[in-house]
Amino acid sequence: MLSEAVKIVEKKTIPSEATMLIGLPDVGLVGLIATSYLISELDMEEVAYMDSDLLPPVVVLHKGLPHTPLRFYGNQNLIAVISELAVPAPSIYTVMQEIVDWAQAKKVKRIVSMGGIPAENRQSIKEPQVFGAASNQELLDMLTKSGLNIMNEGYMVGPQALSMRYSINKNIPAIAILAQSFYNYPDPQAAAIALKELQKISDFKVDVSKLLEKGEEIRLKARDIMKRTQEEMARMKKAQEYDLPLYV
Amino acid sequence: MSKKPRKRSIFDIMGEYTEDSDAFADELVESAFPEGPSWNTETCCLQALSNVSVTSREVIVTADLPNIEPETVKVETADETLIEITAKMKKKVQFADLGIYHRKGEFSSLRCQDRVHVAFDAEKMKISFKGGILEVRFPRKRG
Numbered sequence: 046m047l048s049e050a051v052k053i054v055e056k057k058t059i060p061s062e063a064t065m066l067i068g069l070p071d072v073g074l075v076g077l078i079a080t081s082y083l084i085s086e087l088d089m090e091e092v093a094y095m096d097s098d099l100l101p102p103v104v105v106l107h108k109g110l111p112h113t114p115l116r117f118y119g120n121q122n123l124i125a126v127i128s129e130l131a132v133p134a135p136s137i138y139t140v141m142q143e144i145v146d147w148a149q150a151k152k153v154k155r156i157v158s159m160g161g162i163p164a165e166n167r168q169s170i171k172e173p174q175v176f177g178a179a180s181n182q183e184l185l186d187m188l189t190k191s192g193l194n195i196m197n198e199g200y201m202v203g204p205q206a207l208s209m210r211y212s213i214n215k216n217i218p219a220i221a222i223l224a225q226s227f228y229n230y231p232d233p234q235a236a237a238i239a240l241k242e243l244q245k246i247s248d249f250k251v252d253v254s255k256l257l258e259k260g261e262e263i264r265l266k267a268r269d270i271m272k273r274t275q276e277e278m279a280r281m282k283k284a285q286e287y288d289l290p291l292y293v
Numbered sequence: 294m295s296k297k298p299r300k301r302s303i304f305d306i307m308g309e310y311t312e313d314s315d316a317f318a319d320e321l322v323e324s325a326f327p328e329g330p331s332w333n334t335e336t337c338c339l340q341a342l343s344n345v346s347v348t349s350r351e352v353i354v355t356a357d358l359p360n361i362e363p364e365t366v367k368v369e370t371a372d373e374t375l376i377e378i379t380a381k382m383k384k385k386v387q388f389a390d391l392g393i394y395h396r397k398g399e400f401s402s403l404r405c406q407d408r409v410h411v412a413f414d415a416e417k418m419k420i421s422f423k424g425g426i427l428e429v430r431f432p433r434k435r436g
């Protein structure tokens with residue numbers, strides 16, 4: 046039933062033992078901006094796409110050719126997942142489950158989900174901090190050793206939460222890299238800093254200075270997808286990420 | 294012969310209730326985020342993202358204003374409930390600059406309008422602009 050509702054169509058050979066990086070639209074569009082920039086900088090090619098009736102009836106045109114909004118890019122070591130539309134809140138479970146199932150089938154060695162942590166005083170933060178979370182203690186120790194701050198307590202809501210949850214079910218090592226960001230304004234600076242931190246635990250190197258230079262242009266271009274993402278975040282009760290968890 | 298109406302089970306009632314609540318939630322979200330383009334070629338404006346929050350003492354409006362000249366920011370309160378923010382851009386932007394070639398138009402300013410449903414004192418607003426984000430604070434009117 047699940048595979049009928051949503052399927053991933055492969056266009057190229059998918060490398061095994063790759064790291065999967067997920068950057069779906071979310072708080073401050075941090076994950077989407079960071080992952081899109083990485084795809085462009087590493088010149089990754091489209092290797093697969095998601096086809097599903099659970100997603101809005103949309104194709105996106107690039108250089109005159111239609112593309113499915115939720116796509117997978119790859120090279121030898123990395124598979125990057127982006128979506129150029131806000132994933133509807135009711136579909137997010139199925140979409141994330143399918144991505145994680147597919148990752149398992151492709152023998153992905155690790156799933157890294159990129160995103161933002163809403164910071165209510167973001168205007169006053171010059172250099173956003175980045176926090177990591179991991180699916181097991183060994184990975185958490187690796188993040189600490191690599192110099193990442195750990196998000197010790199708190200809620201995660203939405204794509205990162207489900208990527209973590211389903212990865213645990215499938216026993217796939219999973220990490221979340223979360224940068225302090227605006228909740229409902231595109232935040233290229235947070236994306237750049239998240240990418241810098243991601244490189245502490247990755248083999249690739251990218252210069253984020255172009256991303257910072259293009260910040261204003263990205264903020265202008267990203268207004269529409271941010272608005273639609275905000276609608277879906279409201280449906281997901283994303284503001285719960287501000288809540289304090291109780292665990293006595 | 295009249296048909297006896299089918300007795301509704303508790304699950305039918307709960308199902309209808311859930312559908313009604315979902316429809317109501319969708320209506321609320323749709324009214325908060327009206328559909329329409331985020332640009333206006335007649336007024337040469339791009340719509341800025343903005344947000345309103347109301348505390349017990351203040352109405353706080355923020356707007357994301359990339360690529361603007363800070364000294365051109367105008368905050369106007371057209372009536373008791375409407376707040377309009379406009380700002381001129383440093384450099385005019387065309388659709389082509391945004392990667393769109395099938396539309397024609399040039400934009401020279403950013404603009405947003407927000408409706409506020411509590412009384413506020415427009416005379417005492419405080420404006421700050423940091424990191425491309427405009428923040429306007431209005432004290433709420435008492436009584």
